[in-house]
Amino acid sequence: MKPTVVIGGGVVGLFTAYFLQQQGEEVIVVDKGDMEENCSTGNAGMIVPSHIVPLASPGMIAKGMAWMFSSKSPFYIQPRLDKRLVDWCLQFYRHSNAAHVQRSIPYLKAISLYSKQLYLDFVATHGNEAIKLQDRGLLMLYKTKEGEKEEAALAHLARESGLRAEILSKDDIRKLEPHHEVDVLGGVYFPDDAHLSPKDLYRLLKNHLEKSGVQLQRNVTITGFEKSAGNVNAVMTNEGKIDCGQVMVCAGSWSGEIAKMLGFRLPMMGGKGYSFELPNTPELKQASILTEARVSQSPYGEKVRFGGTMEISSHVDKINMRRVQGIFESIKAYYPEFKAAFPSQDKIWKGMRPCSPDGLPYIGKAPGWENVAFGAGHSMMGVSLAPATGKLLADLKSGKIGTLKTDAFAVDRYAR
Incomplete structure (x- = not known):
């Protein structure tokens, strides 16, 4: 054979x-x-049944256009004469609607829950010491009324789809992050999510x-x-x-x-993302997404990984330090007491995420x-x-x- x-x-x-x-x-x-x-190897390592809305969704076009004009924004498309890019962008536009989201939700929910169970089975077979799977949920943090409206709508959508979601006040968040005064308006907690060490x-x-x-x-x-x-x-x-x-x-x-x-x-287009690890001081305990900044943070005891951006670019090997700076600045915006030093370029990970339109x-x-x-x-x-x-x-x-x-x-x- x-x-x-x-x-x-x-x-x-x-x-x-x-x-x-x-x-x-x-x-x-x-x-x-x-x-x-x-x-x-250098991503956030998140296992997210909560992520039932595809990237192509209502509002992404308007946000993407606004973000295009900021060198530190979470999203960027490098303008270039490339038929594949033009075709991809047209398809992305055609799918950024409510009907596509509603069609996609049952599929994304089912495959995500299946994958989460397979991870639990994998840990039962191989042990958890190596991969450090933390089945502690995911916290979506927001600082603005607009962010609150968006995340509350997503929480409602998740509940309608049979997933657990809890809307938290700033005081509720303090219980999950006892070592920090988190500078947010509130958050949504998805208890069925998890994270692990991807490397x-x-x-x-x-x-x-x-x-x-x-x-x-x-x-x-x-x-x-x-x-x-x-x-x-x-x-x-x-x-x-x-x-x-x-x-x-x-x-x-x-x-x-x-x-x-x-x-x-x-x-298919490659969406470049960046991340870096910092000493976890004071200790962050809860994996979170900083929603307005579109930045993820995943704690692993003494270390915590911050990551973000979606850069549709032909420069595969180049690190855009302005976008890394945007990720870094978001740390203090949400966690003002966190002791962070900007990472040197050799400590910054980059990777090309494979994006369908x-x-x-x-x-x-x-x-x-x-x-x-x-x-x-x-x-x-x-x-x-x-x-x-x-x-x-x-x-x-x-x-x-x-x-x-x-x-x-x-x-x-x-x-x-």
Whole structure:
């Protein structure tokens, strides 16, 4: 039997390999990088069933236009002559409406809750010492009346969808953050959310897979495919040919380029984000999102990670220090007592989030191919949805039919 080749060694690719290996498959993971630092290692590490509204939603266009004129804003699109960017922006605009949000909610809720349970199962099997999963909820903090209105509406929407959400006063928040006088008007608490250490999760997955016999091939570039009669027989790389029985494409922001090699359209743009760790002094205890600033903070005992921005840019390796400054300034705005020193550039992480134009991931069979499937386009929810995506792809390979509805995530929805 020929092996299954997973293209992409991020957290989605590794969880796909994990569940395939559990089903007895021979698996080879191929990644164009060194599998040390990538989009899976420096993010907020949040597991967020509360995030049932896709990125393409009402109000995002107006906010995006306003943010475009601030060098420190949470969102930025680098203007450039790029047909892919223009097409992506048009599709994003078409999906930024209430009808799309209502259609998307049941799908995002179901896959997020499934993924959360898979994380709990993973911890039960492998222990929690390594990944530091903290099942303590997520706090959405707001400073303004406009922020209060938006977050209260989201809390109401979550409750209508069967999720738990609590609207908190400033005094309520003080109980969750006993070491800080948090400078906010109030917040919304989602008790079913969680967070973990993404770097430690990634390290654990790599070590487990290699010990289990999964091949991890690093610094390998995909150059094409050997095809016949609707099947891919081999993956062509700069290191040679890899014969395969199945291909799973989990290549993040570069999945669109792989789709192009296979002859179909998969709209995808990379949304660059930044983060950095600081000493947790005084100690922050509750994972939170600073809503007006669109900044996340995830505490891990002695350290806390701050992250944010969505920068649609062609400058993959460049760090925009003005946007990092915007993240940093938000710390004092919400936590005036926090002792923060601006990080040096070598301590700043950057990663390209894979963004589909409708804010929904691509999960399922590739159009026109019997043995190719995709799991990509998770935007800021890659870690959150990685176990569910990997399990769905592994079940697709084995022919198992689950109860989770996934048609909204169809890979061919822009190729029809």
